[in-house]
Amino acid sequence: MSVDFAIIGAGPAGMAAAILAVEFGLDTLLIDEQDGPGGQIYRAIERAETDPSASSSLGADYLAGRSLATALRASGAEYRPATTVWHIDPDGTLSLARKGESESITARRILLATGAIERPVPIPGWTLPGVMTVGAAQILLKTADLVPDGRAVLAGQGPLLYLAALQLARAGAPPLAVLETTPHENYHAAARRLGGLWPGRRALGKGLALMLGVRRAGIPVRRGVHGLRALGRIGLERIVWQGGEIAAEHLFLHEGVIPNTQISLALQLAHHWDEAQLCWQPSIDEWGRTSLPTIAIAGDGGGIAGAEAAALSGRLAALDAAAALGRIGEAERDRRAGPIRAERARERAIRPFLDALYRPRDSVLAPVDDETIACRCEEVTVGQIRRAVRLGAPGPNQLKAFTRCGMGPCQGRICGPIVGAVIAEARGMPIRDIGTYRPRAPYKPITVGALAGMGAAE
Amino acid sequence: MFRPRPDAPAATIAVEVEGQAVTVPPGASAAAALLLAGLATIRETPVSGSGRAPYCMMGVCFDCLAEIDGVPNRQSCMVTARPGMRIRRQRGTRTIDPNDVPGDTPSFPIPEPRSGGA
Numbered sequence A: 001m002s003v004d005f006a007i008i009g010a011g012p013a014g015m016a017a018a019i020l021a022v023e024f025g026l027d028t029l030l031i032d033e034q035d036g037p038g039g040q041i042y043r044a045i046e047r048a049e050t051d052p053s054a055s056s057s058l059g060a061d062y063l064a065g066r067s068l069a070t071a072l073r074a075s076g077a078e079y080r081p082a083t084t085v086w087h088i089d090p091d092g093t094l095s096l097a098r099k100g101e102s103e104s105i106t107a108r109r110i111l112l113a114t115g116a117i118e119r120p121v122p123i124p125g126w127t128l129p130g131v132m133t134v135g136a137a138q139i140l141l142k143t144a145d146l147v148p149d150g151r152a153v154l155a156g157q158g159p160l161l162y163l164a165a166l167q168l169a170r171a172g173a174p175p176l177a178v179l180e181t182t183p184h185e186n187y188h189a190a191a192r193r194l195g196g197l198w199p200g201r202r203a204l205g206k207g208l209a210l211m212l213g214v215r216r217a218g219i220p221v222r223r224g225v226h227g228l229r230a231l232g233r234i235g236l237e238r239i240v241w242q243g244g245e246i247a248a249e250h251l252f253l254h255e256g257v258i259p260n261t262q263i264s265l266a267l268q269l270a271h272h273w274d275e276a277q278l279c280w281q282p283s284i285d286e287w288g289r290t291s292l293p294t295i296a297i298a299g300d301g302g303g304i305a306g307a308e309a310a311a312l313s314g315r316l317a318a319l320d321a322a323a324a325l326g327r328i329g330e331a332e333r334d335r336r337a338g339p340i341r342a343e344r345a346r347e348r349a350i351r352p353f354l355d356a357l358y359r360p361r362d363s364v365l366a367p368v369d370d371e372t373i374a375c376r377c378e379e380v381t382v383g384q385i386r387r388a389v390r391l392g393a394p395g396p397n398q399l400k401a402f403t404r405c406g407m408g409p410c411q412g413r414i415c416g417p418i419v420g421a422v423i424a425e426a427r428g429m430p431i432r433d434i435g436t437y438r439p440r441a442p443y444k445p446i447t448v449g450a451l452a453g454m455g456a457a458e
Numbered sequence B: 001m002f003r004p005r006p007d008a009p010a011a012t013i014a015v016e017v018e019g020q021a022v023t024v025p026p027g028a029s030a031a032a033a034l035l036l037a038g039l040a041t042i043r044e045t046p047v048s049g050s051g052r053a054p055y056c057m058m059g060v061c062f063d064c065l066a067e068i069d070g071v072p073n074r075q076s077c078m079v080t081a082r083p084g085m086r087i088r089r090q091r092g093t094r095t096i097d098p099n100d101v102p103g104d105t106p107s108f109p110i111p112e113p114r115s116g117g118a
Helices: A012-023 A045-050 A052-058 A065-075 A134-144 A159-170 A184-191 A201-216 A262-266 A307-324 A330-348 A351-357 A382-390 A396-403 A416-427 A448-457 B030-036
Strands: A002-008 A028-031 A078-080 A084-088 A093-098 A101-112 A116-118 A131-133 A146-148 A152-157 A177-180 A229-231 A238-241 A244-247 A250-255 A257-259 A271-274 A279-282 A295-297 A373-375 B002-004 B013-017 B020-024 B065-068 B071-075 B086-091
Touching: A002 A012, A002 A307, A012 A028, A012 A065, A012 A307, A045 A052, A045 A065, A045 A134, A052 A134, A052 A159, A084 A262, A101 A307, A101 A448, A131 A134, A134 A146, A134 A152, A134 A159, A134 A250, A134 B030, A146 B030, A152 A159, A159 A177, A159 A201, A159 A250, A184 A351, A257 A279, A279 A416, A295 A307, A307 A330, A373 A382, A373 A416, A382 A396, A382 A416, A396 A416, B002 B030, B013 B030, B020 B030, B030 B065, B030 B086
Parallel strands: A002 A028, A002 A101, A028 A078, A101 A295, A131 A250, A152 A177, A152 A250, B013 B086
Antiparallel strands: A084 A093, A093 A101, A116 A257, A146 B002, A229 A238, A238 A244, A271 A279, B013 B020, B065 B071, B065 B086
């Protein structure tokens, strides 16, 4: 099978790109690992359409994703759900797996719209059952109508923390407390970035409404929390921090989101360390073009800017693909891009303020306590990483040989950001000079049977 | 432990978690069924045998590995629950069943499964 334009990820960026690409006559294939469109932000959005009770707890911003999903279904783009991309060759060959069977397709242009992952929050005890991410709580609510049973605490920072607290309260499971980890000095840093507040006033208004909503729901908020630990024998029993503790069965952690760079790093696209967002980002231009001419990136996978900006960057990438494949001229591309770019600039205006306000503490990136697990899969602690550095491991990829860190089933997705920061701290060097893992295909595990079947079919 | 939100529509997909009947809404993942079943842990790690439960629910962390319809090491948060699905905890590494190997007798030695605490 061969297509003009293959898009990976059916979140806002991927959906918007597919809808527009079809309008220009591009033979478009949208591939996604989930069962339905929406990505994580609009997860299970088509389900919410038929269930008014879900809509009431999840809120208007979430339901805004419905129009994209509806337009995608009507667009004529080929949409393949429940499909995993496990390898991409820079020549445009994609290897896909679905239901234990693998196949290979080719595309003239590829758009990675693989979105964001939650920043790992390595605290002592974060592998205990009962400790999850805030995003996980939202996904359970969106996809399975589940809420935590028993005492739940949300800890960390960022708009999602307050949104999730409010969603859980509306769904009949108000958290016992919100522990906000924002350091006091962040308020001063954010105050120096007020320039984006006027263009970003809509986002700011939403954020303030969320915080007010949490207060009105009677959920206690503790500020300036640091030194978090999760304690328990089989599962979580107690949460302890500097100057406080609380008994709970659930702890949901959140320190913002970072680009999902698994595929872009495996492709060895150019990346850079972003000091404002404290994460590795693929180096892209205003159209989402990467260092490989056939591959572009749209949405949070190219730098965190939120769902609205993601959809707009998806549209820009679709315009550029249409121009590159000769469906429109560059003049038309630029003319159509003008208003989209202006809107994206408005959506992005609040980011410098948010990035400064919700900048994680150094100890979130590189945990202080040596006993903290960095690699959840191989159970490698921060202390073991520091010891390996003393023995001469210079960077994340060499660390694998010393400790097996990053060599478990998640392929370094979770520990990658942690090991970079721990090594940088141990060596007294900036993270950008330490680098990060070089992931390899298969991007997700596939069975030997699927591989063998692929050969037989060719 | 998780429970359905109070105003949730009736769940209709019946699955089996460690032999226990659990009903989840259409579109829910096998990991959601595991969490609803109320097990203290859903897997044991191959390295130390420590108990784990799902962490990210979005396909990133691999802490939700489970045996689904006889296939071990599935990312249960990425598998949609289907009627009659049998979901079991993942204990350590997967093992190779010599009877699963096509042909008469395997022509290669099959290693003993690695036990916990290694």
